[in-house]
Amino acid sequence: MSIERYQLDDFNALGDPEFRLLVRYFLREHHPVDIINPPKRLHWDEAEPWYMTLAEAGWLAPAWPREHGGMGLSAAKQLIYMDEFERFGAARTPDHGIMLLGPLLIRYGSEAQRAHFLPRILSGEHIWCQGYSEPNAGSDLASLRTEAVLDGDEWVVNGQKIWTTLAGDADWIFMLVRTDKSGKKQEGISFLLVPMDAPGVTVRPIDNLDLQDEFSEVFFDDVRVPKDNLVGEVNKGWTMAKALLGFERIFLGSPRQAAHALSRLRLLAGHVGMLDDPCFFDRYTQLRLDLADHEALFEESADRLRRGETLGADVSFLKLNQTSLFQRITELMLEIAGEDGGLLEPIEGNRDLNPMGLFLTARAATIYGGASEVQRNIIAKAVLELP
Amino acid sequence: MSAHDISEAISMIRESAAGIAVRHDLGRIRKLRYSVPGFDRTTWRNMCEMGWLALSLPEEKGGVGLGMTASCALMEELGRALVPEPVIGATLAIQTLGDDQLPDVLSGEKMILPAWQTTRSGMSTSDPIPVENGTVNGVMRYVPMAAGADAFVVATANGWGLVDAHSPTLALDVAQTQDGGHYGTLTFSGTPVSIVSDTALAGPVAQATLATAAYLLGVIDEAIERTLDYLRTRVQFGKPIGSFQSLQHRMVDLSLEAALTRASVADAARIWDGSPGSSKAYAAVSRAKARASTTAMLVTRQAIQMHGGIGYTDEHDIGLYLRKAMVMAPAYGDAALHRKRFAQYMPDHAEAAA
Ligand SMILES: Cc1cc2nc3c(=O)[nH]c(=O)nc-3n(C[C@H](O)[C@H](O)[C@H](O)COP(=O)(O)OP(=O)(O)OC[C@H]3O[C@@H](n4cnc5c(N)ncnc54)[C@H](O)[C@@H]3O)c2cc1C
Numbered sequence: 192m193s194i195e196r197y198q199l200d201d202f203n204a205l206g207d208p209e210f211r212l213l214v215r216y217f218l219r220e221h222h223p224v225d226i227i228n229p230p231k232r233l234h235w236d237e238a239e240p241w242y243m244t245l246a247e248a249g250w251l252a253p254a255w256p257r258e259h260g261g262m263g264l265s266a267a268k269q270l271i272y273m274d275e276f277e278r279f280g281a282a283r284t285p286d287h288g289i290m291l292l293g294p295l296l297i298r299y300g301s302e303a304q305r306a307h308f309l310p311r312i313l314s315g316e317h318i319w320c321q322g323y324s325e326p327n328a329g330s331d332l333a334s335l336r337t338e339a340v341l342d343g344d345e346w347v348v349n350g351q352k353i354w355t356t357l358a359g360d361a362d363w364i365f366m367l368v369r370t371d372k373s374g375k376k377q378e379g380i381s382f383l384l385v386p387m388d389a390p391g392v393t394v395r396p397i398d399n400l401d402l403q404d405e406f407s408e409v410f411f412d413d414v415r416v417p418k419d420n421l422v423g424e425v426n427k428g429w430t431m432a433k434a435l436l437g438f439e440r441i442f443l444g445s446p447r448q449a450a451h452a453l454s455r456l457r458l459l460a461g462h463v464g465m466l467d468d469p470c471f472f473d474r475y476t477q478l479r480l481d482l483a484d485h486e487a488l489f490e491e492s493a494d495r496l497r498r499g500e501t502l503g504a505d506v507s508f509l510k511l512n513q514t515s516l517f518q519r520i521t522e523l524m525l526e527i528a529g530e531d532g533g534l535l536e537p538i539e540g541n542r543d544l545n546p547m548g549l550f551l552t553a554r555a556a557t558i559y560g561g562a563s564e565v566q567r568n569i570i571a572k573a574v575l576e577l578p
Numbered sequence: 579m580s581a582h583d584i585s586e587a588i589s590m591i592r593e594s595a596a597g598i599a600v601r602h603d604l605g606r607i608r609k610l611r612y613s614v615p616g617f618d619r620t621t622w623r624n625m626c627e628m629g630w631l632a633l634s635l636p637e638e639k640g641g642v643g644l645g646m647t648a649s650c651a652l653m654e655e656l657g658r659a660l661v662p663e664p665v666i667g668a669t670l671a672i673q674t675l676g677d678d679q680l681p682d683v684l685s686g687e688k689m690i691l692p693a694w695q696t697t698r699s700g701m702s703t704s705d706p707i708p709v710e711n712g713t714v715n716g717v718m719r720y721v722p723m724a725a726g727a728d729a730f731v732v733a734t735a736n737g738w739g740l741v742d743a744h745s746p747t748l749a750l751d752v753a754q755t756q757d758g759g760h761y762g763t764l765t766f767s768g769t770p771v772s773i774v775s776d777t778a779l780a781g782p783v784a785q786a787t788l789a790t791a792a793y794l795l796g797v798i799d800e801a802i803e804r805t806l807d808y809l810r811t812r813v814q815f816g817k818p819i820g821s822f823q824s825l826q827h828r829m830v831d832l833s834l835e836a837a838l839t840r841a842s843v844a845d846a847a848r849i850w851d852g853s854p855g856s857s858k859a860y861a862a863v864s865r866a867k868a869r870a871s872t873t874a875m876l877v878t879r880q881a882i883q884m885h886g887g888i889g890y891t892d893e894h895d896i897g898l899y900l901r902k903a904m905v906m907a908p909a910y911g912d913a914a915l916h917r918k919r920f921a922q923y924m925p926d927h928a929e930a931a932a
Contacts, residue, residue, distance in 0.1 A: 533909075555890045
């Protein structure tokens with residue numbers, strides 16, 4: 192079907208099974224084959240064709256309301272969309288604008304900010320990155336020090352962000368900056384939008400453990416941006432950003448990474464002739480049970496979303512469990528790979544037999560989006576109500 | 579040698595190692611990684627001059643006549659500093675060579691590496707390749723640092739055979755490894771070979787296995803020490819992160835695993851030196867390697883986690899310890915293989931009684 196056939200006025204009018212089929216057909220017909228299940232996070236030049244296809248179809252932003260150019264999907268339909276994308280192995284695009292900034296602007300942005308920025312995200316003109324973490328503000332994000340000082344009609348930004356994913360590909364950065372040093376740490380933080388080509392912005396890529404230049408340091412040296420680039424109220428950035436973190440955690444709690452890794456474990460086990468080994472089979476089966484149970488737990492939260500409820504701090508359970516399971520699967524992969532588990536390149540040049548890459552990238556999952564230790568602290572306090 | 583002499587010798591070895599195996603500066607290690615051959619011949623010669631290859635070789639063969647306890651002390655120091663020079667392989671090779679090859683090898687003039695593994699996890703399945711009319715045909719795999727060798731000593735059906743690394747009928751394929759080194763795959767096609775000994779494979783391989791466990795012990799100890807340093811200095815929420823009890827408890831658990839590994843390696847070295855080649859000794863070596871492989875992966879994974887974002891970079895040295903563990907944990911048999919071997923060499927009493 193041509194791409195226009197996928198541009199419906201009201202996706203929610205379709206039945207769930209029809210919508211599922213529609214997503215499936217769309218992916219099969221329009222997703223570029225060479226980037227299915229990419230072994231690493233794609234850079235913009237690799238992801239651009241797919242991003243633009245999604246843009247053309249109007250399929251980029253499933254969660255945004257129709258009036259802002261999104262698909263306006265109900266919670267139930269969003270889950271189907273996500274599920275089918277994961278099952279297909281659809282490539283993740285540089286999607287910080289769609290996943291994080293868009294919803295925030297829709298909720299807290301000014302009319303002018305929405306009118307300016309949302310269409311440019313949807314057209315691929317603006318690719319965004321997320322500038323929260325700093326060298327001395329990671330788990331303790333509220334202690335961030337990059338500051339913005341008002342000088343006439345402009346904010347002057349000085350400081351440094353770090354671990355900024357795909358900063359080198361981004362045209363803009365949404366960042367948390369300190370605008371007040373006097374009171375409680377959380378109460379002096381604002382949410383600011385800064386173009387990456389502004390004078391005084393410098394990006395230094397950092398190679399990650401998998402030897403990819405996926406994240407960067409970003410330095411701000413007297414960077415000037417218009418006063419209107421601040422989102423919401425001054426000193427209210429923390430509350431807004433926290434609303435997004437909850438959303439990030441449910442996304443990171445979806446079973447996708449673990450499910451993908453398990454399928455690769457099975458392939459590898461076949462390759463090394465371990466499927467008949469009773470010790471391996473027992474451990475493999477345990478991981479299958481773990482995944483099935485995680486899916487069931489995830490579905491409970493998904494059901495609550497479908498009923499229109501908001502999720503509490505217990506979404507942290509999902510992120511905690513999914514990332515741990517993802518890691519355990521990749522650890523078993525290395526264990527059965529023998530000497531090949533120490534190779535730098537995929538086994539026999541087959542990128543589906545790359546336990547090393549999966550193992551290394553899985554290390555990051557328990558660090559980003561709130562480290563596992565921090566998730567446990569949140570659960571202990573907010574869910575278990577421990578003193 | 580008396581126990582006192584041996585412990586004197588061991589502290590000397592540790593001290594001398596510190597000059598070459600510089601664990602506080604991994605600059606040399608970083609520079610060499612992912613290059614071919616991935617190590618440095620001048621350093622190699624220095625190591626040979628220090629007698630490192632000959633530690634456990636008998637004195638009458640030009641060795642030092644110390645046992646595995648001394649070798650393990652050395653290997654531990656090398657592991658701490660992630661030394662890439664193929665000391666373990668070359669030491670194995672020496673035990674298979676005839677007297678006339680030894681001087682050049684011990685001086686570092688000539689590097690001979692062993693090729694004995696035909697399959698992945700080869701300890702249990704390797705079979706020697708046949709010799710016909712003074713030549714060999716076949717493939718040997720997983721030869722660490724093969725691209726730096728002048729010759730290979732190959733496990734053949736007729737005993738250990740020496741093959742010139744530059745022989746035109748020998749093809750070398752190199753696959754890089756996570757730690758910056760490589761494995762060589764050697765394909766022999768009617769390659770001339772001269773038989774040098776009929777030393778059994780098992781003994782030298784077991785010693786290399788134990789040496790690998792000791793190297794991993796060094797990796798473990800250093801990763802723990804570096805992580806403790808980080809936990810003492812990294813501040814979040816206004817305190818060093820090492821003041822958070824969850825991290826304290828984790829470090830306690832990891833240190834316990836390290837202590838068990840240390841005890842296991844020391845025990846195996848003692849048992850080997852007391853009765854080399856006995857079932858008891860093989861069992862102890864397997865026990866040590868199983869423990870070291872598992873602990874090294876556990877500790878280095880957790881070390882990354884406790885370093886947070888900076889642990890997930892290639893710029894911070896802690897990642898080098900994880901990469902080394904990824905390569906050395908499966909080398910000379912992974913944990914599962916050595917658990918199996920332990921059970922074979924040391925059948926459970928209940929089972930034996932039944
Ligand atoms: C692959 C990757 C991509 C990233 N992308 C981005 C991005 O695009 N934008 C962005 O802003 N940030 C990004 N980050 C940063 C990420 O959010 C931080 O790394 C994370 O918040 C942890 O902070 P830190 O690295 O400073 O570690 P630290 O906070 O220093 O933590 C070090 C260790 O201490 C533990 N710890 C800390 N506090 C406690 C406590 N109270 N109790 C127990 N343990 C504790 C941690 O769990 C961790 O194990 C990314 C990180 C990674 C790894």
